[in-house]
Amino acid sequence: DVKVTQSSRYLVKRTGEKVFLECVQDMDHENMFWYRQDPGLGLRLIYFSYDVKMKEKGDIPEGYSVSREKKERFSLILESASTNQTSMYLCASSQGGASLLRWAFFGQGTRLTVV
Amino acid sequence: DAKTTQPNSMESNEEEPVHLPCNHSTISGTDYIHWYRQLPSQGPEYVIHGLTSNVNNRMASLAIAEDRKSSTLILHRATLRDAAVYYCILGNTPLVFGKGTRLSVIA
Numbered sequence: 635d636v637k638v639t640q641s642s643r644y645l646v647k648r649t650g651e652k653v654f655l656e657c658v659q660d661m662d663h664e665n666m667f668w669y670r671q672d673p674g675l676g677l678r679l680i681y682f683s684y685d686v687k688m689k690e691k692g693d694i695p696e697g698y699s700v701s702r703e704k705k706e707r708f709s710l711i712l713e714s715a716s717t718n719q720t721s722m723y724l725c726a727s728s729q730g731g732a733s734l735l736r737w738a739f740f741g742q743g744t745r746l747t748v749v
Numbered sequence: 750d751a752k753t754t755q756p757n758s759m760e761s762n763e764e765e766p767v768h769l770p771c772n773h774s775t776i777s778g779t780d781y782i783h784w785y786r787q788l789p790s791q792g793p794e795y796v797i798h799g800l801t802s803n804v805n806n807r808m809a810s811l812a813i814a815e816d817r818k819s820s821t822l823i824l825h826r827a828t829l830r831d832a833a834v835y836y837c838i839l840g841n842t843p844l845v846f847g848k849g850t851r852l853s854v855i856a
Contacts, residue, residue: 638792669846676836677793677846693844724792733781733798733841740792 637661640725640741647748653712655744657725664730666708667738668692668700671722683708684730715748722746753837758851761827769822769850771837776817780840784811784822786833793836793846796822827854 641656659666667682669692679692681700689700697719701709708727712719722745728738754772761767773782784796797804797811799820804811810823824831836849 674848676848679842679844682842690842726792733783735783735838735841735843736781736798737795738785740794743792 638725638727638739638741640723640744642744643742645744645746647712647715647746649716649748651712651715651748653715653746653748655710655712655723655725655746657708657710657727657741658706659708659727659739660706661727661729661739662705663727663739664705665728665734665738666702667726667728667734668698668708668710669724669726670694671724671743677724680710682734684734715746717748720746720748753839753847755835755837755847755850757848758853760853760855761824763829763854763856764826767824767827767831767852769824769835769837769852770819771821772819773837773839774818776839778817782811782813782817782820783838783843784809785836785838785846786831787836787849788830788833796835827852829854829856 638659647653668680669677671677678694683689683702699711722743724743725741726738783798785793787793799811812821832854834849834851836846
């Protein structure tokens, strides 16, 4: 059974903390993505990666960074968490090709609350 | 990314076909059309995608207008488990999923 696994379902962090959200996929996919989902705003792409050590900015990269040291793992980093980063974070992966979002698989999401 | 327009909500009776429309008048010639759905408390799930021709898979069918300015996701027999938010997304590196269509299925 194919899987995208996010390390936590729920997280509570304090303002100013450095936060790591981890995502692992077991499908040998080339592409990995981080989205955030907020009520009324839909899902917005933060960063994506199409290969190890490669990263591209999405729609809302400010306040975030990413790391992809191994093909199966894509980490989202909040350098200094703020309350406006309280959200649901979704990781996804897909095989390479003409469209990065073909046959993408999503994780269950991490609901992050920054207090 | 090209913009899509979907109805906010739709309702269907169980075991009836459902046609979920999506308008995308600014689509470019190389933009794929993707459909995903999101069940409550879960991440989005891939449904189907296409470029120019109609597509069928075990979950649904995708009908693409000849001018590609609109498409329709067809669920042939809605079940209660199909109640979800359905997203129509364009582009090969989609930056944003819009608000989608919330489908309710009535037993």
